[in-house]
Amino acid sequence: MSNEQMEKQEEQKRIYFIAEGIQQKIDSLSQHVKKVSSDALEIRKTFWDDVRVNMDGPDDIDETFFSIKQQAELLLERERSQGQLDRQIKTLNRLKHSPYFGRVDFKEEGESNLESIYIGITSFLDKENENFLIYDWRAPISSLYYDYPPGEARYTTPEGIIEGDMTLKRQFIIRNSEIEGMFDTGVTIGDQVLQEVLGNNANTQMKSIVATIQREQNQIIRNEKSKLLIVQGVAGSGKTSAALQRIAYLLYRYRGMLSSQNIMLFSPNPLFNSYVATVLPELGEENMQQTTFQEYLNHRAGGSLKLEDPFSQLEYLLNTDESSEYENRVRSIQLKSNLQFKDIVDSYLRFLNTGGFLFKDIKLKNKPLLTKEQLSEKFYSFNTAISIPNRIQLLQEWIVKELKKRKKLEKRKDWVKEEIQFLEKEDYAEVFKKLQVEKRFSEDTFDDFAQEEELLSEIVVTRYFKPIIKRVRSFGFIHYLGMYNQLFKENMLNKLNVPIPENWDDIRKLSFMQLNSLEISYEDATPFVYFKDKIEGRKTHSSIRHLFIDEAQDYSPFQLAYLKQLFPNSKMTLLGDINQGIYMHSHEEVAMAANGLEEEDKEMIVLTRSYRSTRPIVEFTKTLLKDGYHIEAFNRDGDEPTLTIVEKEQLIPSIIERVKELNRNGHETIAIICKTAKESTEVYEKISGDLPVRLMEKGTVTFETGVLVIPSYLAKGIEFDAVIIHNTSAYGKDSERRLFYTACTRAMHELHLYSTE
Numbered sequence: 001m002s003n004e005q006m007e008k009q010e011e012q013k014r015i016y017f018i019a020e021g022i023q024q025k026i027d028s029l030s031q032h033v034k035k036v037s038s039d040a041l042e043i044r045k046t047f048w049d050d051v052r053v054n055m056d057g058p059d060d061i062d063e064t065f066f067s068i069k070q071q072a073e074l075l076l077e078r079e080r081s082q083g084q085l086d087r088q089i090k091t092l093n094r095l096k097h098s099p100y101f102g103r104v105d106f107k108e109e110g111e112s113n114l115e116s117i118y119i120g121i122t123s124f125l126d127k128e129n130e131n132f133l134i135y136d137w138r139a140p141i142s143s144l145y146y147d148y149p150p151g152e153a154r155y156t157t158p159e160g161i162i163e164g165d166m167t168l169k170r171q172f173i174i175r176n177s178e179i180e181g182m183f184d185t186g187v188t189i190g191d192q193v194l195q196e197v198l199g200n201n202a203n204t205q206m207k208s209i210v211a212t213i214q215r216e217q218n219q220i221i222r223n224e225k226s227k228l229l230i231v232q233g234v235a236g237s238g239k240t241s242a243a244l245q246r247i248a249y250l251l252y253r254y255r256g257m258l259s260s261q262n263i264m265l266f267s268p269n270p271l272f273n274s275y276v277a278t279v280l281p282e283l284g285e286e287n288m289q290q291t292t293f294q295e296y297l298n299h300r301a302g303g304s305l306k307l308e309d310p311f312s313q314l315e316y317l318l319n320t321d322e323s324s325e326y327e328n329r330v331r332s333i334q335l336k337s338n339l340q341f342k343d344i345v346d347s348y349l350r351f352l353n354t355g356g357f358l359f360k361d362i363k364l365k366n367k368p369l370l371t372k373e374q375l376s377e378k379f380y381s382f383n384t385a386i387s388i389p390n391r392i393q394l395l396q397e398w399i400v401k402e403l404k405k406r407k408k409l410e411k412r413k414d415w416v417k418e419e420i421q422f423l424e425k426e427d428y429a430e431v432f433k434k435l436q437v438e439k440r441f442s443e444d445t446f447d448d449f450a451q452e453e454e455l456l457s458e459i460v461v462t463r464y465f466k467p468i469i470k471r472v473r474s475f476g477f478i479h480y481l482g483m484y485n486q487l488f489k490e491n492m493l494n495k496l497n498v499p500i501p502e503n504w505d506d507i508r509k510l511s512f513m514q515l516n517s518l519e520i521s522y523e524d525a526t527p528f529v530y531f532k533d534k535i536e537g538r539k540t541h542s543s544i545r546h547l548f549i550d551e552a553q554d555y556s557p558f559q560l561a562y563l564k565q566l567f568p569n570s571k572m573t574l575l576g577d578i579n580q581g582i583y584m585h586s587h588e589e590v591a592m593a594a595n596g597l598e599e600e601d602k603e604m605i606v607l608t609r610s611y612r613s614t615r616p617i618v619e620f621t622k623t624l625l626k627d628g629y630h631i632e633a634f635n636r637d638g639d640e641p642t643l644t645i646v647e648k649e650q651l652i653p654s655i656i657e658r659v660k661e662l663n664r665n666g667h668e669t670i671a672i673i674c675k676t677a678k679e680s681t682e683v684y685e686k687i688s689g690d691l692p693v694r695l696m697e698k699g700t701v702t703f704e705t706g707v708l709v710i711p712s713y714l715a716k717g718i719e720f721d722a723v724i725i726h727n728t729s730a731y732g733k734d735s736e737r738r739l740f741y742t743a744c745t746r747a748m749h750e751l752h753l754y755s756t757e
């Protein structure tokens with residue numbers, strides 16, 4: 001038997017031994033789960049037996065309340081620990097099948113013994129709980145594996161730097177507790193393993209990359225000191241992957257201090273949300289909070305206002321010929337994305353301090369209870385030294401008080417008496433019951449009648465006043481849209497004393513027109529919501545400690561500055577690629593967009609190596625860029641991309657043929673990428689009779705393997721086995737070059753372009 005075979009045998013023995021240990025641990029945890037879950041069941045069954053209910057006096061009510069609360073907390077605690085145990089068992093099951101993926105042998109300086117460190121998705125200790133049989137990939141010592149080739153090596157611990165000598169670095173592929181591959185590796189983490197991982201079929205869910213994290217990615221994952229970490233990485237360089245492993249790392253590193261509730265990820269679209277949803281649970285961690293910027297804006301804008309989404313804005317720009325309206329919209333988008341416009345909004349807010357604030361009448365049955373002039377007068381009667389949000393709060397309290405007075409007066413009015421007649425039987429029954437309970441019924445029938453009428457009137461007026469007061473509490477008396485609109489009035493900027501932006505007159509006229517439509521355009525959405533927040537003094541998200549923004553190049557400086565204000569206690573990780581900026585407001589540099597974020601501890605990491613696509617695809621896509629020469633391909637072979645030029649009527653038949661061929665070659669996820677949603681719908685209608693295809697739209701939240709028709713901008717961040725670009729000649733404008741690049745870089749194994757010109 002060769003040396004290598006003997007070593008493999010030894011390693012295999014160790015794996016069996018560990019798998020057995022893991023199984024024992026699973027068994028004992030399962031027992032524990034049973035106990036906890038039967039406890040929880042018991043608490044639920046006897047919940048009310050153990051609660052002392054007594055509502056006689058205020059003290060008794062308090063006691064009852066605490067007793068219920070205590071019982072509920074007990075239940076919650078059991079359920080929480082059951083959830084934790086379940087997750088632990090799931091992770092151990094995964095660990096049993098594939099206990100580790102790496103090993104390094106390390107001799108610490110000054111120590112005589114050589115330690116073998118095995119690295120897996122979580123730690124596992126021996127029975128005595130003394131020695132690590134497996135180290136968590138996030139443990140300080142595990143970073144040796146990602147950062148160094150054999151030779152001198154060091155790692156950082158909270159206590160300081162440990163130096164030493166690494167004598168072995170080994171990689172494993174283990175499935176069902178059997179070694180399927182074992183490689184002793186050099187500088188980078190084995191080309192062989194990475195080749196295998198990257199050569200697999202695309203997945204509808206992103207996978208974790210812990211076994212093959214590259215050194216430069218590890219720097220992102222383990223970065224602890226920067227308040228603002230900017231990652232500029234080329235397409236397919238692992239930005240999203242690094243972000244997710246970084247979240248897992250932070251949850252491990254700050255266990256007990258940081259939970260998934262304190263981490264938020266902004267992602268490009270709802271489809272992407274579900275695409276990345278399984279990475280953290282696979283690593284035994286709970287998912288972070290996740291949203292899209294649009295979702296967030298809608299939430300802040302409140303239900304009654306409709307905001308245009310970024311995709312509709314894109315559709316307009318991509319489908320509209322260059323006209324003066326188009327030009328003006330582009331200018332408007334560019335201005336409103338900048339910090340100059342934020343300054344204008346800020347100046348306007350200062351201006352409103354002393355005049356110009358607009359309110360809405362508060363009406364009852366279409367007649368004003370309080371007029372907008374009365375509200376304005378009251379608002380400006382407060383001291384101007386008090387901030388706008390505080391004055392709004394004072395005004396709100398005043399309005400509610402006034403409304404309560406008016407409610408009393410209204411009760412006596414004739415219209416109320418008339419409406420009493422239309423009350424339902426149930427309302428009368430309720431009043432009758434109330435009077436009985438209060439023992440107010442006396443022999444004096446006249447008094448009974450008066451009491452009854454009083455209560456019925458109360459029902460009528462409450463029905464009218466309740467929604468009015470609710471609207472007041474949610475600031476419905478402020479005319480936000482009117483005020484925002486006022487900013488675009490002629491001469492307003494002169495009054496604000498701010499420099500007049502270029503082409504302002506055209507921009508303001510267009511804005512005026514847009515704001516009179518039913519929805520607020522996407523370029524106005526952030527400034528508008530920012531303006532609204534500033535008036536209401538809305539609360540910030542102080543519990544979020546780490547904010548991740550993926551596809552950061554698609555955020556304008558205004559949007560980033562807004563986010564920074566909303567998450568004041570948060571460290572930020574921005575991940576982006578200047579070459580994939582698809583919006584008009586996208587910036588030339590992610591770092592430049594982030595310039596509004598003045599952080600002392602700002603760090604930038606650049607990733608230039610692309611892992612997603614085969615070498616021929618990367619070599620092709622980099623030529624689409626003006627400065628693509630710095631992009632390096634990971635060495636994975638594959639077919640050259642093809643370009644097919646056909647007559648118009650042959651386009652769809654040849655694409656169908658191609659799809660069939662790709663299917664025969666074993667590709668499972670095939671995307672036909674179109675420039676716009678409009679083009680996608682047309683293609684889908686032409687193809688769906690001949691092929692089982694699915695049309696992906698902006699509201700689509702998940703995708704399955706198969707053939708998809710998808711607009712280019714929705715394919716952001718995800719990947720497919722093979723990509724077919726439906727019509728390359730559609731990307732004629734220079735500004736569409738990045739969109740085309742983004743579409744082509746979605747391909748893992750094959751890329752085929754079609755054109756009719």
Ligand SMILES: Nc1ncnc2c1ncn2[C@@H]1O[C@H](COP(=O)(O)OP(=O)(O)OP(=O)(O)O)[C@@H](O)[C@H]1O
Pocket residue numbers: 194197198207209212213214217233234235236237238239240241242577580611612716717718719745
């Ligand atoms: N170290 C790695 N080991 C294994 N796979 C990797 C590694 N780094 C990246 N990948 C794979 O490369 C592909 C691209 O990764 P990811 O989507 O994170 O890149 P990205 O930079 O966010 O891409 P894009 O900007 O183009 O959307 C994924 O399939 C990912 O699993």
